[in-house]
Each structure stands twice: as structure tokens, then as C-alpha cells.
Amino acid sequence: MNAQSLDLTAKDTFRYWTDDLVRFADLDRVGHVNNVAFAVYLETGRVDFFEHAWPGSTEGKSTGWVIVRMELDFRAQGHFPNKVRIGTRITRIGRSSCTLGQGIFLGDTCIATSNSVTVWANTDDGVAVPIPDDMRAALLALSGDGPRGNG
Amino acid sequence: MNAQSLDLTAKDTFRYWTDDLVRFADLDRVGHVNNVAFAVYLETGRVDFFEHAWPGSTEGKSTGWVIVRMELDFRAQGHFPNKVRIGTRITRIGRSSCTLGQGIFLGDTCIATSNSVTVWANTDDGVAVPIPDDMRAALLALSGDGPRGNG
């Protein structure tokens, strides 16, 4: 698994998909899907991915995922009305942190890509804690990578 | 002006400031200011900065600013209720593109920093057009850099 070589604009990079619907409320005064809505779509995919891999992990009980960095490349305008599909996968997983690669698609068109770094942490004080082995395996399985050590 | 050397977590990096208020609606189910709200605060600062430098430039008439990349580093939790202050400055300005450095502060605490790349473009087809000289000067003046060529 080599994050650098992943093409997040290609649909076959992703095995896990989440749907969202473009809302009228997502439009700005220029009539485009606002940049903030893209961050919402990423969140939709991210929460769905984490929750699907490990039910309850996004409920903020004692430990949870804290996002520490988000990179978002806007590649095309979004349109309303429409359905967006968000592909989510792991590009790197460490002791406490998990980097997600995501692509937002309108049909076959990639309208945005993102890398975001999240940390498994105590929800009260934000201190990072090790990702449990079971959850790590579930995350990798869902991402489609399987357990690997061969980069 | 050297973008690499700018410390976006320091208040004195910024001369232009915009206020926003943390809303109850900005909280997520963990009780924290949601990551998406940080993107909203950045937008609040960005639009205010562009509009203040050049009134009308964010109204989407024939030409406008299109955001093409956003990097956002989350540094501390946001709290409600609260006032946030967003510092915005130019870190690089090219023929058609303008890179903004921003810091979000709660009091003296920097809770997030961001670099975002925006392009001055035709609002219909998204094709980049040169930043007019007058607007460029106004942007640099507002940023606090003044016209410069000494990096």
C-alpha cells in the first residue's frame, strides 16, 4: 500500500462507497455546490466508513476519531439536484492514526479528492490511544486492503 | 514573503481579521465544534477578505474566486458559546491564483490553521483569468504585505 501511488480520482481505487444527496441548502449564491458542502460529503463518507467497520466508534464514548488534518482538492463543480458517491479507503494506518483517501463522484466524474488524518483518541482530553487490533483489522478489511505488510 | 516561514498559529502573522460566532448548530454529537464548522469559519474570513479588498468580487458576476485546494490543520477543540477570530493573509499571489494563509483563534489560542489556493476565474466555465493589477494591489495592501518583490 503506497499512498503516493493511489489515484483518488479513479473509481476502482475504492471498494467502500457511501451515498449522499446534494441539497438545495448546499448551494451558494453563485449557484454552485459550496466548498463547505464538499467537506460535509467527506464527513458523510468518513463517519459511515468508521461506523461500518466498528459500530459505535463515532459516538464519542470515551474514545473516538479526531480529525487532525484535511486536504481537499476541488476538481469540478457540483450540481443540484444530484446524488454524490463518496469512496473511502485507508491509505496509511499507524499506531494511533489513520489516513483516509477519499474521492467524491458525480456519476463517473470525480469532483473532489481528499486525504485526511484522523487519530484514535480519548474524547475528553484528546490524547491519542492505540487503535485496538480488532478494529484495525476491521478497518483494513473494509478498505479492501486486507492485513498487509507488503506496502 | 516566504510562505514556508510564516507561522499561522501566531496572531501577529495577521493584520486582517474577521469575526464569527460559534453557533449551537456548529456542534456535533460529541459536543465539539464540528470539523465542517472550521471550514465555514475559513470561508467567513476568506469571503470577507476578498470582498473587503475588492467589493463585488465574491458575487459571482462573470469572474470570481474559485477555491481549488484547501488544507486545514485542526489544532484544538472549539467550544460553544464563543467568538472566533479568523486571521487571513496572502502567502503567495501569482498570475491568476492567490494562496491564503489563515488562522482561527479562540482568544489567544489558535485552534486551526489553513492554506488554501484560490483562482480568479470565469464563473461560467471556470477558466482562470489574470488577476487585475488594481485588485492585486488591493489584496496585497489588505494582507499587510504591500507590493513587494523581495520575497
Added chain:
Amino acid sequence: MNAQSLDLTAKDTFRYWTDDLVRFADLDRVGHVNNVAFAVYLETGRVDFFEHAWPGSTEGKSTGWVIVRMELDFRAQGHFPNKVRIGTRITRIGRSSCTLGQGIFLGDTCIATSNSVTVWANTDDGVAVPIPDDMRAALLALSGDGPRGNG
């Protein structure tokens, strides 16, 4: 058509349906779907209904629908993740105004109902203008009422 006698909590009151997806971003710090999100779901249904009846009518070109009153009864908690279905129908249509009855459903459970009054108006000055006959017929047909005079 007697608005008073309509049961907006009953699914068979509606023939026109719009889907929306509950987003993580719709939750508040209590973990419930925030009341504001209900207003968003109503908008999703309302814009879809108007736009489906008369394409372009919600784009704000010279004339458009202006909402002047919204009544919203919250009947049950919303949950995440989930799909909501919004039923929309006309309960009264006058010379320039159109009253919509709406129900928001999670599966078979009605979680909210609403009556809202909208006016067909000049988008610049907000002055009401008569609803064109063709659009009126299309609205009534979509609502499932058909043209009627027996109110």
C-alpha cells in the same frame, strides 16, 4: 380540497415524495437530529416539488417562490443514519400564493408535519405576481389533486 381535514401524518395523504439522507452533520450535541435539519428536509421536498412541477421555477430568475410562513410540528426524534422521505402536497392555492402540506417520515413513522405558505413573486422586489395558469395546473397535477373547484 379541505386543508383542515388533511392528515399530514398519514402517508396516503401524499402522492409526491422526495428522499433525503440524514447526515452526521444534522445531529446536535444531544445526539438527535437537530430541529434545523427538519427545516432543511422540508426545503428539500419543497424545492423538488416546485422544480419538478415547473423546471426552473426555483432558480430565482425574475420570478420565484418566496416562503412567507412556516409551521413545523416535531412529532418524533430523528435518528442517524437514516433515509427520510418527505411527502409534499398542495393544501391551498390562491392567485399568487400556494400553501404546502408536508410530512417527514422515517419508514412508516411520521416524525414531523408542516404547513408553509409560499408566494410567487418578483425576485428583485418581492412583489407577488399571479401564478401562471400552466404552472398552476402542473402544481395541482403533481400534488395529486388535479384541477378542482370544489375545494
Added chain:
Amino acid sequence: MNAQSLDLTAKDTFRYWTDDLVRFADLDRVGHVNNVAFAVYLETGRVDFFEHAWPGSTEGKSTGWVIVRMELDFRAQGHFPNKVRIGTRITRIGRSSCTLGQGIFLGDTCIATSNSVTVWANTDDGVAVPIPDDMRAALLALSGDGPRGNG
């Protein structure tokens, strides 16, 4: 205290005021402040009012305020950028329920009014519980009514 006779469009009806800032993100594609943003401003005022009267009462711990009905009259367009001021007062308080009257103002112009019914309830099952006497007194004092029986 007679709810019917209160003029919610008059600034002197209110003694408790909350500020909010119109955000670029509050605009819709027509360039107006979206109707949903009005519901957000009401929430801003409502949460601030409840929290100010009784700190912690909106945190959703065992008991909290549940909104059961919202009526919202849109009276004028909102503009960006701008500060809105939200006046909030009690128009009726019962054993478990509290009806709020609110006005949203841009300068001296009332752009919306609202009546909303909230219930003090168990946050788990939504069952209404009596408003504690101390909190009731604090709410009335903040509203500017003081304890009264003289209608």
C-alpha cells in the same frame, strides 16, 4: 402577559437579545439569506436564552428542552454581510412547556418573527417533566416579565 397582544415586530417587546452574524454559507442561490438560516438564528437566540437563564439546561443531560412546534413568519429579506439581533421572550409558561416569542432584526428592521413551543423533558424518552420552580423564576426574570399572575 397576553401572548396575543404582543407585537413581536417591535424591538421594545424584548429585553433579552442575542447576536448572530449572517454567514456567506447562509445564502442560497438566489443570493438571499436562506429560510433555513432564519431557523438557525432562532435557535441561536433560544439556546442562548435558556442557557443564560439556567446554565447547563441545553446540554442534554437527563432533562432538556425539546422543541415541539415552531411557527416562523418571514417579513423581509436578509442581507449579507450583516449582524442580526434576536430578541427572545416568554409568551406563555405552563407546567412543563414554555412558549417563546422571538423577533429577528437587521438594525431596526424586523425580518422575521416566531412563536415556538418547547417542553422540558427527559432527554432519553422525551417524556415531559415539570419545570423546576427555580428555573421557571429565572426564565421569567430573564424574559423581563418577572413573576406575575396579572396577565
